[in-house]
Amino acid sequence: xxxxxxxxxxxxxxxxxxxISCTGSSSNIGARYDVHWYQQFPGTAxxxxxxxxxxxxxxxPDRFSGSKSGTxxxxxxxxxQAEDEADYYCQSYDSSLSALFGGGTKLTVL
Amino acid sequence: QxxxxxxxxxxxxxxxxxxxxxxxxxxxxxxTTYYWGWIRQPPGKGLEWIGTIYYSGSTYFNPSLKSRxxxxxxxxxxHFSLRLDSVTAADTAVYYCASLTxxxxxxxxxxxxxxxxxxx
Numbered sequence: 001x002x003x004x005x006x007x008x009x010x011x012x013x014x015x016x017x018x019x020i021s022c023t024g025s026s027s028n029i030g031a032r033y034d035v036h037w038y039q040q041f042p043g044t045a046x047x048x049x050x051x052x053x054x055x056x057x058x059x060x061p062d063r064f065s066g067s068k069s070g071t072x073x074x075x076x077x078x079x080x081q082a083e084d085e086a087d088y089y090c091q092s093y094d095s096s097l098s099a100l101f102g103g104g105t106k107l108t109v110l
Numbered sequence: 111q112x113x114x115x116x117x118x119x120x121x122x123x124x125x126x127x128x129x130x131x132x133x134x135x136x137x138x139x140x141x142t143t144y145y146w147g148w149i150r151q152p153p154g155k156g157l158e159w160i161g162t163i164y165y166s167g168s169t170y171f172n173p174s175l176k177s178r179x180x181x182x183x184x185x186x187x188x189h190f191s192l193r194l195d196s197v198t199a200a201d202t203a204v205y206y207c208a209s210l211t212x213x214x215x216x217x218x219x220x221x222x223x224x225x226x227x228x229x230x
Contacts, residue, residue, distance in 0.1 A: 002156065036216035038157075045206055045220040046157065052214045089157055093215045097170040099147065099159035 003028065004090055006102035012080045013110045020105045022073045022090030028100055030071035033092050037066055037075045040087045040104075049088070050075060077107070085109045112136045112144075114207050114221035122201075122228050128194040132207030132221060139188045140165040145210040146183070146190045147217065150203040158203075162210060163190055197228045 005023040012018040022035060029035055035053050038046035048057050050066035053073065063084075065076045073092075077084055090102040118130035132146065139146065148160040161171040163181040171179050178195045194201060204225050208217040 034214050034216070036214070038217070045223050046217070047220070048216060048218050051211075051216040051218070057218070091157075091216065097145075097162060097215065098172065099149075099162065099210070099215065099217075101157045101159060104156040 002103040003100045004102035006105045009106045011108040017078045020075045028092045035073035036091045038089045112219045116221045116224040130192045133189040148192045149206045152203040
């Protein structure tokens, strides 16, 4: 059971917009600790997608965006493409510097 | 550009100790801008943070694994290591090392991962 809660799966057609939620608590996200997002393709290491709630590392398309409010955060993907089909994980932390992951969300492009 | 590479045995017997090393290139392990961490992923499951170490030796461990973990830094070899004691089949996973930025605690660089199976 993950401390951060994500939907197990989401889906969308090419060109559509999808969002993935990440719900925490007052001990982590709600305590103003940052949320980060990772993208993982089968058989490969995760890749940083969004850091510090809404910032994109160099090379990440602006179709990916992140937001945070209260005890939750969201990842939005606009203009969905077939190559976006992957697993997505949110990550935050707490006052003891324990890193916390969501359970992961599998994105299917229909 | 920071690069990380895990190394260690791919098979560990039950009740024995799993030992992995992560070699850092492109940066000094004594940099003040990074923590160094271990994350694992059991087959077909999600990511689980194992622990984090700072170059000074300060460590932060997953409470569920804390009694079985130790981590260390070797500045002369620019690598850091993980030891997990008394392993069981539940410890079978892909083990990743990663750099965590000091200010935001995000994992910005990951190793390719190494598969460890626990089996007799």
